[in-house]
Amino acid sequence: MPMALIETIDSHRGGLLRALDKVEALVGAPTTGDELVAAIETVRHKLLAHEVTAGRFVVGPLRHLHLLDDRELDALGDERDQLSQEAVRLVNGRPDARAVAAFVLAVRDHVERKALAVAPVARSALAEGRLSPVPRWYVEEVYAEQGDPEARPPEEWLG
Numbered sequence: 001m002p003m004a005l006i007e008t009i010d011s012h013r014g015g016l017l018r019a020l021d022k023v024e025a026l027v028g029a030p031t032t033g034d035e036l037v038a039a040i041e042t043v044r045h046k047l048l049a050h051e052v053t054a055g056r057f058v059v060g061p062l063r064h065l066h067l068l069d070d071r072e073l074d075a076l077g078d079e080r081d082q083l084s085q086e087a088v089r090l091v092n093g094r095p096d097a098r099a100v101a102a103f104v105l106a107v108r109d110h111v112e113r114k115a116l117a118v119a120p121v122a123r124s125a126l127a128e129g130r131l132s133p134v135p136r137w138y139v140e141e142v143y144a145e146q147g148d149p150e151a152r153p154p155e156e157w158l159g
Helices: 002-028 033-064 070-092 097-127 136-145
Strands: none
Touching: 002 033, 002 097, 002 136, 033 070, 033 097, 033 136, 070 097
16 A cells, blocks of 8 residues: 555656657647647646645655755756746747747656656655555545546545
């Protein structure tokens, strides 16, 4: 059960990376602008849902335990905000292929650096019992509440 938290957060990250793959595919394909805009919005929502959920169950508690570098996390938080603002700019204008490609690359880089900063510490803290295990259904419920348009609220808790 303890690693279910990390596995669930990792699955959210995987969903975000798949959404980025879709944006990349749409940039090179002849599609309507609406499809690309919707895909970029999906990335923005998934990024924020992932960040808030991971922050609540992993990053926040690890920060409280002083196991993470606050400056690095603050810089990553600022970067996340800039990426979200860039996504809004892209969907409100006519997104050109280069700007979208740069956005996708920046999000991928951000997600990778955040995972490198947090995942090893989180796994270690869980293994040592320093980070509370959280049921998968609860993490999924919180993630869905953050506005991921594709998230399905879990029904596991219903029995």
